Structures are given as structure tokens and as C-alpha cells.
Amino acid sequence: xxxxxxxxxxxxxxxxxxxxxxxxxxxxxxxxxxxxxxxxxxxxxxxxxxxxxxxxxxxxxxxxxxxxxxxxxxxxxxxxxxxxxxxxxxxxxxxxxxxxxxxxxx
Numbered sequence: 001x002x003x004x005x006x007x008x009x010x011x012x013x014x015x016x017x018x019x020x021x022x023x024x025x026x027x028x029x030x031x032x033x034x035x036x037x038x039x040x041x042x043x044x045x046x047x048x049x050x051x052x053x054x055x056x057x058x059x060x061x062x063x064x065x066x067x068x069x070x071x072x073x074x075x076x077x078x079x080x081x082x083x084x085x086x087x088x089x090x091x092x093x094x095x096x097x098x099x100x101x102x103x104x105x106x
Contacts, residue, residue: 005104013074017073017076020065021080021081021084021085022084024081024085025088025089027058027060027088028055028058028059030092031051031055032051035054041101066078
């Protein structure tokens with residue numbers, strides 16, 4: 001129903017599926033923090049294999065979402081998820097650079 005109504009959420013006319021891709025981007029760029037948060041809440045231990053599985057599953061979900069969304073929204077471009085992932089990666093790069101600069105001063 002929301003897709004039919006064309007509901008836009010947020011500023012600059014970000015579509016509802018744009019927010020989904022942004023959420024996927026945060027999980028792809030910050031998988032260790034997401035798994036650490038889940039581990040703290042559940043008591044489970046996660047290692048690098050879990051990070052690889054999480055990344056694989058999320059990339060698969062993005063591919064499936066794009067295939068399904070292209071059927072409903074033919075004007076949708078294939079590079080939309082790459083923009084969201086690139087935006088979040090850029091932010092993480094800035095944060096990494098700032099943290100590295102602070103750690104070097106100690």
C-alpha cells in the first residue's frame with residue numbers, strides 16, 4: 001500500500017526504499033559493531049566467519065530487493081544501493097581518519 005501511494009519519508013524526497021538501502025549500507029559498512037551489539041544483548045560470541053556470512057546475506061538481500069523493486073519501479077536505477085553504501089563508507093572513512101589521528105597523538 002505504501003509503495004502504491006508513493007509515500008516519501010524524510011528530507012529531499014528520499015523514498016521509502018532508500019531508507020531500506022541506507023539501513024543495509026550501515027550493516028554492510030559496520031558489521032562488526034552490529035554483531036558486537038547483538039552479542040552483548042544475547043551473550044553469543046561472533047568471529048570473522050559470522051561477519052562474512054552477514055555480508056553475504058546482506059548483499060544477497062540487496063540484489064533480491066533491487067530485482068523486486070525494478071519490477072514495480074522501472075525508473076529505479078541499479079546504482080541506487082551503491083550510492084547509499086558509498087555514503088556510509090565515506091562517513092566511516094572520515095570517522096576512521098579522525099580516530100586514527102587521535103590515536104597517533106597519544
